[in-house]
Each structure stands twice: as C-alpha cells, then as structure tokens.
Amino acid sequence: MKTLKLSLFSILILLVVVMFNISLGSVSIPLQDIIQAIFTGESSVNTWTYIILDYRLPKAMTAIIVGSGLGISGLLMQTFFRNPLAGPYVLGLSSGAGLGVALLLMGSGLLGLSFANSLWFSKTAVILASSLGSLMVMIAVLLTSVKIKDSMALLIIGLMFASLTGAVVNLLSYFSASDELQQFVFWSLGSLGDLSWSEVSILGVFWLMGLMLCLFLIKPLDALLIGESYAKSLGVNIKVLQYTTIIATCVLTGSITAFAGPIAFIGLAIPHLMRLVLKTNKHLIMLPAVCFGGAVVMLICDSISQLPGFDYTIPINAVTSLFGAPIVIWLILRSRQLNF
DSSP states (O other): OHHHHHHHHHHHHHHHHHHHHHHOSSSOOOHHHHHHHHHHSOOSSHHHHHHIIIIIHHHHHHHHHHHHHHHHHHHHHHHHHTOTTOOTTTTSHHHHHHHHHHIIIIIHHHTTOOOTTSTTOOHHHHHHHHHHHHHHHHHHHHHHHHHOOOHHHHHHHHHHHHHHHHHHHHHHHHHSOHHHHHHHHHHHTOOSOSOOHHHHHHHHHHHHHHHHHHHTTHHHHHHHHHOHHHHHHTTOOHHHHHHHHHHHHHHHHHHHHHHHOOOOSHHHHHHHHHHHHHOOOOHHHHHHHHHHHHHHHHHHHHHHHTOTTOSSOOOHHHHHHHHHHHHHHHHHHHHSSOOO
C-alpha cells in the first residue's frame, strides 16, 4: 500500500512538472488551454494548439526520455564498475557521437564537401552521423571486452577511446571553417527541442529497449554490489552481465546523444541523489527512482533554460551543470559521504 501511494505521488509530481514545463516559453498560454489542447487537440487559439502539440509537448517527452535514460545509464555504470565517478559517457559513447558529427560537419569541409551550408545538411544527417559514431565505439568496446576480464581495465579503455576520439575532434576543430565549427559547438551544447513526434517515437523505442534489458540486470547487479566473487557464488555469469550492461548503456546513451546531443551532469549525479534520498542501493527500488528523478530534474532544468524574462533559451548543458552540481555538492557535504 505504501509503495502504491509513493508511486501515485511520484506520478502526480511528474505531471505537475510537465504542465509547468509546457506552460513556459516566449508565448504565454493559459493552463486551461494547455489541458484542453492535450486532451481534445484544440484550444481557443489555433496557434497555441500548434505550439503545445507540435513543439512543447514533444520537448517535454524528450526531456523525460533523456533524463530517465541517462540516469539509468549512470546507475548501471556506477554499479558495474563499482565507481561513484562513473557515468553514462565513460565508455566513450559521447565522444564517438561527437566524432561522427565532427566528421560530417568539419571533416567534409576539409575535403571541399562542406555540409554545414549545403542542401544535404539536415537534422537527420546529424542524427545518423552521431548514431554511427556511437555505434563504432560500442563495437570497439564490445570487441575489447571479449579479451578483458577486469572491469576496471575496461573502464580505462573506455576512457582511452574517449580521449582518442576527442583528440581527432580537436584536430578537426582546429582546421575547420568558422561556420562549420559553430554548427558543431551548437550540437555539443545539447538540445531537447526541434524533435518531431516521429523522432521522439524512434528515441522512445530505443529507450524501451534499454529499459527491457535493465529488467534482466536487477538481481545480478545487486549481487555485484557485494563483490564479483560473491556474485559468481550465486551463479551470476559475469561475462553475460558485462555484455548486457554495456549493450543496455550503449542503447540508452547512444540514442539519447544522437537525438539530443551530449547532456552533462544528469547521468553522473541522479543516481547519487536518489541514493542519498532513499538510503538504499537495491536496484529494484533504484531503477524506477532514478528513472523518475532523472525525468523530473531534466524537466526542471529545461524549464529554467526558458524562464520568462530571458531573451534567449539557455543551452541545456549549461543549466544541468549550473543547477545540478551545487545541489550534489551540498548533499554530499551534508551526508559527508556518498552512499555507494
């Protein structure tokens, strides 16, 4: 009964934050019209209906998927590597996605085939380039993990992949034209907007795939918290656990980065926030808690980025770090340790 009440309360909080997020923007829309547009597809002004249904609502859904997906990915990585500093990007997926976009925007320019200002350049091209970059790194990590038994060695290799791809991106940035570099910088700042319902649906499919894989990891990850030897004594196949965890993280993080760009802070901090609040490491509790916490925090950060009075929308990456990092520092100082 207590769990049901907590679940209903969490859903209520999420709905309130979603409505608050949708109500913000350059155009002020009454709450009554927002509710009417969502449930009936109409409002008192046709333009408001378009803004709500085709821009603000998809953006809110993207924020929920991005926040929950990165939070879960961070939880998986912190448990698997037993490292509180691990996050969803430790395997180099973000850097791989960045390399794919950099090759599209800046590498092609060096070959005299600039896409940044051509008819061939589109959001779909950026998504595909980012996806391919993440996929290449994912394949490299999986192939490497076949020969590596130590999870910490795999963590270091993931960081080396990130450094390697980052170095290539830096070289491309140094030799690229200013307009191409500007396009890449805009992508690297992250964005939750400008996704159509079809693109949100595709992102949602990958999100569901990642969540389904996580359901098979709950008990093995709980056993791994005590130690690898203990997990083996319970019959956990460490190699299968390693592959499944990597694939689940890659599916979630790679797809999110492809559609929304690299989003800072959420994947690293949300698991710690939930541990400090709930005082538990059990994944049956932590997975839905991190999913909920990541979605709410992402929606709040997106709301802050578009508060009334700002002439411009603040980059979401800046908001997640500026808003979230001080909260995590305060919670750590208050508890004097990370419950991990």
